Amino acid sequence: MSSEKEPNTSHRERNSNGINASQNKSVRDIIFPGKLMNYFKGILSGLTAIIVSELVPGPWSPYRGINNSKATGIEPLAGALLESLYSPLFWILAITLFAIFFAASRLNHKPLRVVFFWIPTLTTSGLALAIASLVAYLAIRFRPS
Numbered sequence: 001m002s003s004e005k006e007p008n009t010s011h012r013e014r015n016s017n018g019i020n021a022s023q024n025k026s027v028r029d030i031i032f033p034g035k036l037m038n039y040f041k042g043i044l045s046g047l048t049a050i051i052v053s054e055l056v057p058g059p060w061s062p063y064r065g066i067n068n069s070k071a072t073g074i075e076p077l078a079g080a081l082l083e084s085l086y087s088p089l090f091w092i093l094a095i096t097l098f099a100i101f102f103a104a105s106r107l108n109h110k111p112l113r114v115v116f117f118w119i120p121t122l123t124t125s126g127l128a129l130a131i132a133s134l135v136a137y138l139a140i141r142f143r144p145s
Contacts, residue, residue, distance in 0.1 A: 048120065
């Protein structure tokens with residue numbers, strides 16, 4: 001038996017500098033742990049897939065019969081947007097786009113991940129938020145009194 005006592009490292013691992021591994025975390029690891037960022041990427045992928053699917057012209061598109069409509073105002077467009085959610089083709093495209101964006105979020109090559117995931121998803125979500133904010137502002141500002 002040796003007369004030296006080994007330090008108690010059974011419940012804490014130490015790195016080469018003798019600092020506990022739990023104390024060696026960066027700010028990014030504390031604020032955005034890996035699981036939280038994975039959830040964020042999944043939600044952002046789904047939101048972008050639905051928005052892009054809604055705006056892509058096709059047989060489910062809310063803009064297909066806008067020239068033939070005799071109704072005025074925003075109600076026909078709102079009705080058409082809700083109607084497109086019932087189309088199976090819309091959901092096939094949305095699921096396909098979700099898979100593409102989600103796969104792009106998992107790329108190991110950072111420049112490709114930026115080009116194929118971060119730029120499209122943040123641009124689409126930002127524009128959608130800006131349009132929704134503008135519509136809400138106009139509805140509040142010009143409501144009849």
